[in-house]
Each structure stands twice: as structure tokens, then as C-alpha cells.
Amino acid sequence: MAQAKGILQLPDDPRFLDMAYDVQGPVPEEERNLLSNLNPQDREIAIKFWESVKSDFRFNEYLRGCLNCGVCTSGCPAAKFYDFGPREMIQYMMRDEVDKIWEFTNKKVWACVQCYTCSMRCPFNNEIAGLIMVLREYAVKFALPSAKEILAPYRRVLYTVLTMGNQVTPDMIQPDSFPDWGPQAVEESKNMDVYRKAIPVDLMQRTDIGWHPSLQTAVEMMTIMIESGVMDSLKGVDKDLYDMIMDIYEERKSQLEEIKQKWEKGELDESELPDSWLDL
Amino acid sequence: MAGEKVLVIGSGPAGLSATKELRNMGVDVVLVERESYLGGTPKKLKYSLLFPELRPASEVLDPLIKGVENSGVKTYMESIVEGIKEEDKGFTVSIKDKSGKIVNEKVNAVIAASGFEHFDSRRKYEYGYGIIPNIYQISDIERMLSENKLVTTKGTPPKRVAILLCVGSRDATVGNTYCSRVCCAVSTKQAMEIKERVPDAVVHIYYMDIRTYGLMEDKLYWKSQLEYRVGYIRGRISEFMRGPNDTVIIKGEDTMNLNRALVVPYDMVILANGMELGLGSKQVAKTLGLELEEHGFVKPLDPDRLPVQSTRKGIFLAGAITGPKTISDSITEGYAAAMKAYEYVTRGIWDESDFAKKRIEVTHH
Ligand SMILES: Cc1cc2nc3c(=O)[nH]c(=O)nc-3n(C[C@H](O)[C@H](O)[C@H](O)COP(=O)(O)OP(=O)(O)OC[C@H]3O[C@@H](n4cnc5c(N)ncnc54)[C@H](O)[C@@H]3O)c2cc1C
Ligand code: SF4
Ligand code: SF4
Ligand code: SF4
Numbered sequence: 001m002a003q004a005k006g007i008l009q010l011p012d013d014p015r016f017l018d019m020a021y022d023v024q025g026p027v028p029e030e031e032r033n034l035l036s037n038l039n040p041q042d043r044e045i046a047i048k049f050w051e052s053v054k055s056d057f058r059f060n061e062y063l064r065g066c067l068n069c070g071v072c073t074s075g076c077p078a079a080k081f082y083d084f085g086p087r088e089m090i091q092y093m094m095r096d097e098v099d100k101i102w103e104f105t106n107k108k109v110w111a112c113v114q115c116y117t118c119s120m121r122c123p124f125n126n127e128i129a130g131l132i133m134v135l136r137e138y139a140v141k142f143a144l145p146s147a148k149e150i151l152a153p154y155r156r157v158l159y160t161v162l163t164m165g166n167q168v169t170p171d172m173i174q175p176d177s178f179p180d181w182g183p184q185a186v187e188e189s190k191n192m193d194v195y196r197k198a199i200p201v202d203l204m205q206r207t208d209i210g211w212h213p214s215l216q217t218a219v220e221m222m223t224i225m226i227e228s229g230v231m232d233s234l235k236g237v238d239k240d241l242y243d244m245i246m247d248i249y250e251e252r253k254s255q256l257e258e259i260k261q262k263w264e265k266g267e268l269d270e271s272e273l274p275d276s277w278l279d280l
Numbered sequence: 281m282a283g284e285k286v287l288v289i290g291s292g293p294a295g296l297s298a299t300k301e302l303r304n305m306g307v308d309v310v311l312v313e314r315e316s317y318l319g320g321t322p323k324k325l326k327y328s329l330l331f332p333e334l335r336p337a338s339e340v341l342d343p344l345i346k347g348v349e350n351s352g353v354k355t356y357m358e359s360i361v362e363g364i365k366e367e368d369k370g371f372t373v374s375i376k377d378k379s380g381k382i383v384n385e386k387v388n389a390v391i392a393a394s395g396f397e398h399f400d401s402r403r404k405y406e407y408g409y410g411i412i413p414n415i416y417q418i419s420d421i422e423r424m425l426s427e428n429k430l431v432t433t434k435g436t437p438p439k440r441v442a443i444l445l446c447v448g449s450r451d452a453t454v455g456n457t458y459c460s461r462v463c464c465a466v467s468t469k470q471a472m473e474i475k476e477r478v479p480d481a482v483v484h485i486y487y488m489d490i491r492t493y494g495l496m497e498d499k500l501y502w503k504s505q506l507e508y509r510v511g512y513i514r515g516r517i518s519e520f521m522r523g524p525n526d527t528v529i530i531k532g533e534d535t536m537n538l539n540r541a542l543v544v545p546y547d548m549v550i551l552a553n554g555m556e557l558g559l560g561s562k563q564v565a566k567t568l569g570l571e572l573e574e575h576g577f578v579k580p581l582d583p584d585r586l587p588v589q590s591t592r593k594g595i596f597l598a599g600a601i602t603g604p605k606t607i608s609d610s611i612t613e614g615y616a617a618a619m620k621a622y623e624y625v626t627r628g629i630w631d632e633s634d635f636a637k638k639r640i641e642v643t644h645h
């Protein structure tokens with residue numbers, strides 16, 4: 001494990017160093033959570049999951065120590081509405097409690113809105129929101145059921161981000177989706193086409209995408225997503241979406257290749273090209 | 281022994297006690313003080329009762345001040361030391377007063393006792409100190425207590441008070457990762473003083489740890505619960521909001537109960553602001569060529585073995601200039617610095633240590 005010099009390892013879960021354990025066994029509250037309660041398969045994943053998180057290069061940099069002061073949780077907007085708190089997570093991490101981390105990842109970690117208030121105010125300078133992101137990333141990598149469930153409603157967003165590089169499209173502005181906008185959303189949605197046509201940048205004159213990357217940009221962007229492992233992560237949580245996006249990638253790549261070859265051979269006739277490559 | 285002279289900078293508890301001891305040993309003293317009065321920060325902020333004995337500050341400070349006033353010490357008030365030159369076996373120092381007039385003095389040694397300043401809570405912007413009414417610092421409350429003017433903006437005594445510990449201390453976001461050592465004791469003391477005046481007031485102290493160390497544990501922490509029913513809530517407050525009727529709403533977590541932000545109104549909130557070196561002592565350190573340690577205080581030659589010697593030969597240190605300290609610690613260091621300076625000016629004794637030169641692993645915050 002790559003390890004910065006001088007940074008200590010987390011201790012073993014203190015609860016298992018308690019000598020009374022052998023005699024008395026866990027108390028009921030602990031029994032609910034202890035790893036031994038999981039079926040062997042889940043247990044193995046839970047341990048592997050936590051080991052992977054701890055060996056991530058960011059982990060020891062982000063987790064520094066904890067005064068157990070509660071500043072993070074008291075300023076956290078998510079803690080206000082859910083049974084969730086960043087202090088809880090940092091404490092489990094500091095104490096190396098793999099079962100608690102497992103439970104936290106499956107039930108709670110998704111409540112955070114990544115506002116970074118906790119990171120900014122933590123008197124120990126922990127990168128708390130970053131640690132939450134690391135837990136989530138590994139939850140996706142491990143294709144945990146909670147990650148699948150959370151990401152399911154975001155298929156459309158993932159699809160547009162990964163194929164177009166942007167997520168909100170103008171035609172999403174519908175009164176139903178933006179009730180908080182009131183009558184303004186009604187107005188906007190009625191005339192969206194006209195508004196967009198009026199934008200003097202031709203890359204933005206459509207309503208089904210936010211902006212219109214060139215074919216080359218789109219292919220490069222998708223290549224980055226593949227090479228950086230984003231697509232691999234997606235494969236675990238949503239195989240259908242993965243297949244769909246990879247098909248689009250292959251198609252675009254060959255289109256681009258074709259155009260390039262024609263250009264090199266001097267066969268490219270610009271007047272034959274469509275206005276938008278999306279119409280190819 | 282002929283005409284040895286020592287310059288003392290600062291007339292707080294440390295400087296006063298050093299001055300008095302040197303005079304007792306027959307050494308001449310030149311005392312330079314930036315303010316127009318003797319007594320240091322306790323006088324400046326008009327401390328009320330002192331911890332841990334809960335006796336009026338004047339009982340401790342006035343005898344020190346009187347002793348110095350009557351000892352024939354040459355005192356330069358409203359003055360600072362502006363320059364120092366090594367000469368023969370001592371220094372020539374130039375002292376500048378408020379009008380800019382400069383006087384030179386020849387001295388054999390220097391004791392720097394220019395003390396600390398309070399952390400300015402405005403630097404912790406999410407607390408709204410200076411913007412939201414009815415938020416005070418412990419350093420403001422001392423005066424309100426000693427002048428018997430403990431009232432909210434409504435002009436009435438507070439009925440619900442929250443005291444928040446560790447403001448500007450133990451906090452990497454403001455760069456101070458040390459503990460200021462006295463603020464737990466001061467806060468506990470102030471809580472009792474408030475209950476003494478307003479017996480039906482609710483006083484809550486928000487803490488991470490209570491550091492009423494040593495003999496102060498029962499004299500302050502236990503007593504405040506036994507006799508005054510001060511409430512202790514474990515958690516640090518993250519922000520304040522202005523509430524209706526000039527109340528202050530605090531947001532903190534009761535860390536004994538998971539995951540719930542407490543949102544509670546009070547009519548007075550007190551921030552236990554910590555200690556820092558301050559501009560006065562920084563000016564002294566710069567002029568005298570003293571080194572600073574990792575927390576920004578002046579570095580002693582050897583913090584364990586030679587705590588009152590500086591890294592520059594002939595210059596001694598006493599009091600809060602080397603780190604957060606109580607008044608009795610500062611007075612004791614004044615004695616120690618006086619004795620060390622006496623040995624130095626009469627017999628040339630200067631202990632050596634290479635500790636300060638050794639590379640020290642600095643924690644990165
Ligand atoms: C709110 C609060 C309450 C406290 N209450 C208690 C208590 O009840 N009991 C207790 O034991 N301790 C208490 N303390 C701690 C106490 O204030 C310090 O221990 C003590 O003041 C330190 O004494 P000192 O002489 O080192 O420094 P100071 O008291 O700070 O004196 C330094 C002097 O040097 C002068 N000076 C500064 N710069 C210059 C310069 N450049 N040139 C010339 N002169 C200069 C200053 O004007 C000042 O007069 C309290 C602290 C705080 C924060
Ligand atoms: S980043 Fe997440 S955990 Fe941190 S304060 Fe914001 S919502 Fe809470
Ligand atoms: S703010 Fe930082 S130090 Fe305080 S409880 Fe949260 S993680 Fe721990
Ligand atoms: S003395 Fe108490 S209030 Fe002051 S910094 Fe230390 S722990 Fe915090």
C-alpha cells in the first residue's frame with residue numbers, strides 16, 4: 001500500500017480488543033451491526049471494500065484526526081433532514097470499524113449534498129466531503145446495491161453527461177420538473193425553441209442538448225471517460241446503459257475515422273456534410 | 281557590583297515581578313511599557329475575579345504595581361524599545377515615546393515580558409462576532425463583570441447564556457492548533473460569576489474537553505456544577521444566527537447524541553477567545569532579534585531546561601510571551617528571569633543548549 005512516510009495506520013477496531021468480549025459476547029446494539037452477522041459473502045465484500053478505501057491514495061491525506069467536536073455535523077444541511085452526520089463517519093473511520101462503515105455506506109453516505117461546509121469548518125482540517133466522495137466512488141466500483149438504487153433515477157443524466165459532456169438540457173425545463181420556478185417555468189418551456197435559436201452561438205441553438213460538442217471533441221471526451229475508468233464503474237452498476245454508451249462511442253469513432261480518411265485522401269466535399277454531425 | 285542595569289519590557293504580572301525581584305537584589309531596572317499604566321493585560325481589560333481563588337484581580341496586581349512604583353525604578357511609559365545594539369558586555373537600547381522622542385539607555389541584560397493578546401473572534405467569521413448583537417468574548421465580559429454592567433442590548437441581565445470554548449484555539453482553520461490553557465478556567469469562573477449575579481439564569485458551556493487542570497478541577501469545574509448548576513454540553517458550535525428580539529441562535533451538535541444539530545436561542549453568547557502573541561510582542565521579538573517557535577510565540581533556548589532564556593545571549597523571557605500561561609505562572613517566571621539575569625549581569629553565567637538549533641519536526645496544519 002502506497003503510504004506517505006510518517007502517517008500511522010488506523011488502529012484495529014477497539015471493540016475487538018476488549019477482553020470481556022470473549023466472555024460476555026457483543027451487546028445487542030453491536031450484534032445488529034457486527035460483521036459476523038452478515039452472510040459470508042457480504043462479509044467478505046465489506047472487508048474488501050474497507051481495505052480498498054483505506055488503500056486509496058487520498059485516504060490518509062483526507063483523514064487527519066478528530067476532536068469529536070461536532071462542528072461538521074452541526075453545519076451540515078443533510079444532517080438536518082436525514083439520520084446522517086459526517087462526524088459519525090469520521091469516528092467510524094478513525095476507529096477502523098468496518099461493520100459501521102459498511103452500514104454507513106449502504107444506508108447513509110448518499111444523503112450528503114457535497115456542499116463542503118464540513119471540510120471548510122473542520123478544526124482538524126479533515127477533507128470530510130472528499131472522504132464521502134471516496135466512499136461513494138468505491139460503492140460504485142464495487143457495484144453495491146445501494147449505489148445501483150441511488151443511480152437508477154439518474155440514467156438520463158448519466159447518458160447526457162457521458163455522451164454530450166453536459167447534463168441539463170433546455171427541454172428539461174418543464175413546469176413539472178421545476179415547480180419551485182412557478183409561472184416562470186411555464187413561460188420558459190413554451191418558448192424554449194425561440195430563445196435558443198436567438199443565441200448567437202450555433203453550438204447552442206438546440207433544445208435537446210445544452211451545447212453541441214464537435215464530433216472530434218465528443219470522441220475525445222468519451223475516450224477520457226473510458227481511459228479514466230468511469231465507464232468501468234458504470235458497467236458494474238448499469239450494464240445496459242454501459243452497452244448503449246459504448247455502442248454510441250464505437251459508432252462515433254468510426255464516423256470520425258471515415259471523415260479523417262476522406263480528408264487525408266482529399267475526397268472530403270464539405271458541401272456534402274450535414275449541418276450538425278448529430279444528424280449523420 | 282557596580283551599576284548593573286537590566287531593561288524590562290512590559291509591565292504585566294511577569295514584568296512587574298521580574299522588576300521587583302531585581303530591585304530586591306540591588307540591580308537597577310529600566311522599565312518600558314507601551315501603555316500609560318502598569319499592570320499589563322489584566323489591568324487593560326479590567327479583569328474581575330481571578331481564577332482559581334476567585335479573588336479580585338486588584339488583590340493580586342496592586343501590591344505588585346505598588347512595589348514597583350515605590351522601588352525607584354526608571355519607568356518609560358507609553359514607550360517602546362525601537363533599537364538595540366550590542367556594546368561591550370551589554371546593550372545600548374533606544375527607547376521611543378509617543379511623541380517620537382528617542383532616549384538611549386545602556387543596560388547589561390534585557391528581560392522581554394511583553395505578554396500576549398487575545399484572539400480576535402472576528403477572524404472566525406461564521407461566528408458573527410462584531411456583527412450580531414449580544415455576542416461577546418470572555419475578554420469583554422471581564423470588564424462587564426468588574427464594572428457590574430452585565431446586561432444584554434436590552435439593558436437587562438441575561439437569562440440564557442451560552443459560553444463556547446476554544447475560540448481561536450485548537451482550530452486549524454485559523455492556524456492556531458494549540459490550547460490556550462486559561463480559557464476553560466476563565467469561562468467556568470465567569471459562569472459562576474454570572475450565576476452569582478443572576479441566580480435564575482441558565483448558563484450552558486459548550487465544550488470539547490474541560491481543561492481546568494490540576495487543582496482547578498474541583499475548585500472550578502466541580503464547584504460550578506455542585507453550587508451553581510452550570511450546564512455542560514459536549515459539542516463545538518459551528519455557527520451563529522441572529523434571532524428575534526436580539527437573541528442569538530446557536531447551531532451545534534450535542535455529540536453525546538448522534539447526528540442532531542442543536543439549534544438553540546440564547547440572549548447572550550460568550551466566546552472563550554484564546555491567546556496569541558500579539559503585535560506588541562511581535563514588535564519586541566523583531567527589535568530584539570528573537571526567534572519564534574512553531575505556534576508563533578517566542579522561542580526559549582530550551583523549553584524544558586532553560587525556559588526563561590531566549591535564543592539570544594543576554595536576553596531573557598518571562599510570562600505569556602513564550603506561550604499561554606496563568607498569572608501565577610507568569611509571576612513565577614518573572615522571578616526566574618530576574619534570578620537568571622542577576623547571575624548573568626553579576627557573574628556572566630549563561631547556560632548553553634543546542635535544543636533550539638536542532639531541526640524540529642514541525643506538524644503541518
Ligand atoms: C480573559 C482572560 C482572563 C484571565 N484571567 C486570569 C485569571 O483569572 N487568573 C490567572 O492566573 N490568569 C488569567 N489570565 C491569564 C493572564 O492574563 C496572563 O497569564 C498574564 O496576563 C500574563 O502576564 P504577562 O506579564 O506575561 O503579559 P501581559 O499581562 O500581557 O503584559 C504584557 C505587558 O507588556 C506590554 N507590552 C506589549 N508589547 C509591548 C511593546 N512592544 N513595548 C512595550 N510594552 C509592551 C503590554 O502593554 C502589557 O502591559 C486570563 C487570561 C484571559 C485571556
Ligand atoms: S459536504 Fe456533505 S457531509 Fe459535508 S456538510 Fe455538506 S452535506 Fe454535510
Ligand atoms: S469537524 Fe472535524 S474534528 Fe470536528 S467532529 Fe467533525 S471531523 Fe471531527
Ligand atoms: S483552555 Fe479550554 S477553552 Fe481554552 S483552548 Fe484549552 S480546551 Fe479550549
